[in-house]
Amino acid sequence: MTVFDRLEAIFPPDRVITDPVRLRTYECDGLTYHRATPMVVVLPETAAEVAAVVKACAEFGVPFVARGSGTGLSGGALPRSDGVLIVTSRMRRILSVDLDRRQAVVEPGVTNLAITEAVRDQGYYYAPDPSSQQICSIGGNVAENSGGAHCLKYGFTVNHVQALEIVTPDGEIVEISEDDFGYDLLGAFVGSEGTLGIATKITVRLMRAPEAVTTLLAAFETIEAGGQAVSSIVGAGILPAAIEMMDALAIEAAEAAVSCGYPADAGAVLIVELDGPTPDVESQLAEVIAICVATGSFEQRVAASAEERAKIWKGRKSAFAAVGRISPAYIVQDGVVPRTCLGEVLAGIDALQTEFGIRVANVFHAGDGNLHPLVLFDDTAPGEGERAEVVSGRILDLCILHGGSITGEHGVGVDKARYMPRMFTDADLDTMQRVRCAFDPGGRSNPGKVFPTPRLCGEVPRVRKGSPGEIF
Amino acid sequence: MDPELIKDCVHCGFCLPTCPTYVLWGEEMDSPRGRIHLMAQHNEGVPMSPEMAGHFDACLGCMACVTACPSGVQYDRLIEHTRPVVEREHTREPRDRAVRALVFALFPYPRRLRLVKPFTRLNRRLAPFLERVHPTLGALAELTPPRSRTRPLPALVRARGRRRARVGLLTGCVQGAFFPDVNRATARVLALEGCDVVIPRGQGCCGALSLHSGYDARTFAKKTIATFEKAGVDTVVVNAAGCGSSMKDYADVLADDPDWRLRASRLKVRDLAEYLVELGPVAERHPLPLTVAYHDACHLAHAQGVRAQPRELLGEIPDLKVREISESAICCGSAGTYNLFQPAPARELGERKAVRVEETGADLLVSANPGCTMQITTAMRRLGRPPIPVAHTAQVLDASLRGLGTVR
Ligand SMILES: Cc1cc2nc3c(=O)[nH]c(=O)nc-3n(C[C@H](O)[C@H](O)[C@H](O)COP(=O)(O)OP(=O)(O)OC[C@H]3O[C@@H](n4cnc5c(N)ncnc54)[C@H](O)[C@@H]3O)c2cc1C
Ligand code: SF4
Numbered sequence: 001m002t003v004f005d006r007l008e009a010i011f012p013p014d015r016v017i018t019d020p021v022r023l024r025t026y027e028c029d030g031l032t033y034h035r036a037t038p039m040v041v042v043l044p045e046t047a048a049e050v051a052a053v054v055k056a057c058a059e060f061g062v063p064f065v066a067r068g069s070g071t072g073l074s075g076g077a078l079p080r081s082d083g084v085l086i087v088t089s090r091m092r093r094i095l096s097v098d099l100d101r102r103q104a105v106v107e108p109g110v111t112n113l114a115i116t117e118a119v120r121d122q123g124y125y126y127a128p129d130p131s132s133q134q135i136c137s138i139g140g141n142v143a144e145n146s147g148g149a150h151c152l153k154y155g156f157t158v159n160h161v162q163a164l165e166i167v168t169p170d171g172e173i174v175e176i177s178e179d180d181f182g183y184d185l186l187g188a189f190v191g192s193e194g195t196l197g198i199a200t201k202i203t204v205r206l207m208r209a210p211e212a213v214t215t216l217l218a219a220f221e222t223i224e225a226g227g228q229a230v231s232s233i234v235g236a237g238i239l240p241a242a243i244e245m246m247d248a249l250a251i252e253a254a255e256a257a258v259s260c261g262y263p264a265d266a267g268a269v270l271i272v273e274l275d276g277p278t279p280d281v282e283s284q285l286a287e288v289i290a291i292c293v294a295t296g297s298f299e300q301r302v303a304a305s306a307e308e309r310a311k312i313w314k315g316r317k318s319a320f321a322a323v324g325r326i327s328p329a330y331i332v333q334d335g336v337v338p339r340t341c342l343g344e345v346l347a348g349i350d351a352l353q354t355e356f357g358i359r360v361a362n363v364f365h366a367g368d369g370n371l372h373p374l375v376l377f378d379d380t381a382p383g384e385g386e387r388a389e390v391v392s393g394r395i396l397d398l399c400i401l402h403g404g405s406i407t408g409e410h411g412v413g414v415d416k417a418r419y420m421p422r423m424f425t426d427a428d429l430d431t432m433q434r435v436r437c438a439f440d441p442g443g444r445s446n447p448g449k450v451f452p453t454p455r456l457c458g459e460v461p462r463v464r465k466g467s468p469g470e471i472f
Numbered sequence: 473m474d475p476e477l478i479k480d481c482v483h484c485g486f487c488l489p490t491c492p493t494y495v496l497w498g499e500e501m502d503s504p505r506g507r508i509h510l511m512a513q514h515n516e517g518v519p520m521s522p523e524m525a526g527h528f529d530a531c532l533g534c535m536a537c538v539t540a541c542p543s544g545v546q547y548d549r550l551i552e553h554t555r556p557v558v559e560r561e562h563t564r565e566p567r568d569r570a571v572r573a574l575v576f577a578l579f580p581y582p583r584r585l586r587l588v589k590p591f592t593r594l595n596r597r598l599a600p601f602l603e604r605v606h607p608t609l610g611a612l613a614e615l616t617p618p619r620s621r622t623r624p625l626p627a628l629v630r631a632r633g634r635r636r637a638r639v640g641l642l643t644g645c646v647q648g649a650f651f652p653d654v655n656r657a658t659a660r661v662l663a664l665e666g667c668d669v670v671i672p673r674g675q676g677c678c679g680a681l682s683l684h685s686g687y688d689a690r691t692f693a694k695k696t697i698a699t700f701e702k703a704g705v706d707t708v709v710v711n712a713a714g715c716g717s718s719m720k721d722y723a724d725v726l727a728d729d730p731d732w733r734l735r736a737s738r739l740k741v742r743d744l745a746e747y748l749v750e751l752g753p754v755a756e757r758h759p760l761p762l763t764v765a766y767h768d769a770c771h772l773a774h775a776q777g778v779r780a781q782p783r784e785l786l787g788e789i790p791d792l793k794v795r796e797i798s799e800s801a802i803c804c805g806s807a808g809t810y811n812l813f814q815p816a817p818a819r820e821l822g823e824r825k826a827v828r829v830e831e832t833g834a835d836l837l838v839s840a841n842p843g844c845t846m847q848i849t850t851a852m853r854r855l856g857r858p859p860i861p862v863a864h865t866a867q868v869l870d871a872s873l874r875g876l877g878t879v880r
């Protein structure tokens with residue numbers, strides 16, 4: 001008896017994939033740099049099926065990896081060639097919507113946008129809005145604690161998930177909720193990148209659509225001027241729903257992809273969205289425009305209709321993939337810096353571009369200092385890929401140096417595991433591993449991700465004193 | 473399959489939610505991203521296995537992925553280059569081969585199509601039996617609409633009022649044989665808007681069916697180009713979405729023959745709605761008190777990017793309200809010959825679309841492609857829903873321009 005026999009007993013033949021050509025289409029997520037062909041792919045439709053697969057994995061000592069829509073940018077859903085890939089793309093039912101309690105219960109494969117679409121007509125929406133919202137799954141959002149442009153005001157996935165049904169790494173179906181007493185298990189699970197089990201049912205908070213929304217596009221000659229405007233807006237005590245910035249190269253890409261009509265000669269554009277009661281929005285808009293003008297903005301456009309607003313956002317939301325139009329290959333980086341250091345970090349990135357002869361396009365959630373530098377390279381030019389890697393790594397060093405973080409919302413996955421020791425001491429990492437071991441003593445749930453050196457849970461972690469000096 | 477075109481794909485997945493097969497099955501290898509990955513595998517030397525061929529065959533060629541892709545991946549060209557490779561390297565079951573041969577011997581030939589028409593009523597009763605012989609035959613019988621009278625169109629319809637242009641009109645195989653009224657309405661609308669309409673006799677198939685299925689379309693393309701050259705027009709107006717999209721590709725189809733490529737690029741091909749908006753309205757629009765649901769045919773919306781124009785034309789008609797069909801980007805499953813060769817998913821998609829159409833509560837469905845019209849009405853019949861009348865954009869405009877007050 002093998003794990004294959006067991007899987008074939010659980011699923012009809014069309015939901016167990018073993019053909020090597022088919023298997024390879026699952027070899028990577030949105031980060032194509034890391035690839036591995038899974039041993040087998042299964043497509044469960046119910047939590048009971050997920051639990052049965054996970055149990056089978058436990059019995060045969062086989063690792064498993066969860067996958068939603070495969071849009072992750074840190075290789076979190078990178079399969080194991082000796083493991084089972086559990087894909088949730090057929091678990092896409094919206095189980096219930098309760099507008100009185102402002103919540104919806106959905107299966108993990110439901111896309112982020114589908115939740116909003118289901119309640120939009122009634123005047124509600126699901127707030128976290130990753131740029132990939134049209135396709136990324138809510139299960140993937142939970143695993144990555146995904147954010148989006150509007151998280152500045154409304155918070156990340158963790159602030160919008162109220163309860164979860166999970167399958168633990170030994171195959172038990174368990175419910176965890178924000179109403180539970182004791183340890184905040186829900187908080188631990190959100191953002192755990194598939195290492196603590198698989199979410200099979202998600203209860204999300206729905207928000208009432210704001211009375212008024214207004215979107216401003218302001219163009220600046222330089223990115224520094226744009227950064228100055230951001231600081232002044234926040235300094236004035238205004239909390240916009242979103243403040244996004246794009247530099248000239250990112251604007252060029254977005255224009256090529258979706259003709260979003262941003263001012264062509266801008267060195268940077270700022271997208272500021274304000275929402276709330278109409279009078280507040282109106283007075284804040286006037287204030288924001290005044291600040292932009294004062295900091296050197298040469299053009300301001302306020303979206304006059306829902307279509308115009310969508311068009312402004314389309315440029316921003318397509319930016320990552322749009323870069324494919326101006327460069328054969330690129331790395332999407334994700335780092336965080338304190339907003340006050342934005343200028344210095346950008347100057348540092350500029351210096352890296354000159355030093356390595358590699359172009360970097362900048363797109364960021366400027367309001368909370370979450371940078372998405374896009375490191376462009378030609379994968380057919382010898383050595384360029386390696387140089388791009390170096391630049392990409394150095395950008396993270398810059399973030400850490402300024403007291404920031406190596407990831408804002410795309411997660412650590414397999415790609416950034418090696419940077420973890422730069423940010424955390426061994427003691428920190430050991431503590432995190434202990435939490436993981438409490439959920440997954442066998443180390444079968446998405447092994448090899450997040451932590452640089454996998455450790456068997458039986459081993460007693462070395463407890464060492466770490467000092468910040470050791471990090472660099 | 474051009475590796476350069478494949479490289480444009482950055483694996484972001486934005487195309488997945490509008491891909492009909494992904495919507496149905498939720499599997500990577502039946503998504504645009506997965507199919508592009510399969511093409512890359514084949515380029516690396518992985519042979520065309522029956523599994524791989526199956527995923528290409530399952531692609532409807534609806535091009536929703538082209539519209540959705542922010543990275544500019546030309547999936548339309550990729551799949552067009554892939555289909556002939558499938559035909560060359562993959563051996564189909566003998567039954568499938570026979571049925572494919574039958575369809576390709578029938579559809580691209582208007583005269584043969586007209587010959588089978590008298591049997592279509594019988595066909596429908598035979599459908600369950602044919603279904604058992606081969607699913608494609610069942611689908612074929614179920615889809616063929618009942619007979620309607622055909623009177624040949626005149627070779628020239630003169631402009632009413634001041635003449636503003638002279639255009640050719642493609643009559644199309646399926647459109648011409650099963651929906652002759654649409655061609656008549658098209659000619660009238662063009663004439664009322666000031667166009668001399670040249671309708672060359674003996675037009676053959678434009679090659680769309682072959683092109684979209686991986687067969688050689690060059691002979692059809694050349695013959696069509698020659699026909700319109702001979703008629704002395706440089707703009708051809710097309711009212712069938714599938715035909716328009718393939719004619720716009722002629723230069724690509726004939727790429728390896730410089731002379732023909734040049735001739736192809738001289739021929740301006742315009743969808744009817746696209747052309748009318750470019751031309752601008754002169755004829756008076758009379759009110760039509762109707763609520764219509766507009767259906768985006770994939771070969772119009774995705775392959776030709778014609779989405780706004782039909783809505784604009786319909787919106788200009790006084791008293792007429794246009795309702796949107798939810799999930800409008802998702803194919804109805806007709807997709808050229810798809811409903812013949814892949815009847816099961818085609819049926820599921822057709823029923824999904826029929827339900828969405830019904831939800832609009834419209835009095836009339838407007839569909840600019842004969843394949844979609846047959847597909848959606850058949851799905852409604854199968855679901856036992858009250859039938860909704862269907863008209864082509866041309867017919868609605870015709871009714872308004874002529875002040876008919878209402879469309880049947
Ligand atoms: C163009 C583009 C733009 C993006 N923009 C943003 C953005 O603005 N903000 C942002 O935060 N992210 C963004 N992302 C990243 C990505 O979309 C998110 O990380 C998303 O949450 C991943 O969802 P997914 O369904 O694709 O998950 P996958 O990539 O399939 O998986 C991601 C991780 O989640 C785990 N996982 C999946 N499902 C489950 C489950 N049910 N239970 C437990 N673990 C699970 C996997 O094991 C893996 O570790 C972007 C990606 C792309 C390609
Ligand atoms: S053409 Fe249509 S069916 Fe084919 S991959 Fe694209 S979206 Fe899917």
Ligand code: SF4
Pocket residue numbers: 321480481482483484485486487488504505508537540541542543544545
């Ligand atoms: S949207 Fe375009 S780039 Fe993204 S996966 Fe689909 S085809 Fe590739």
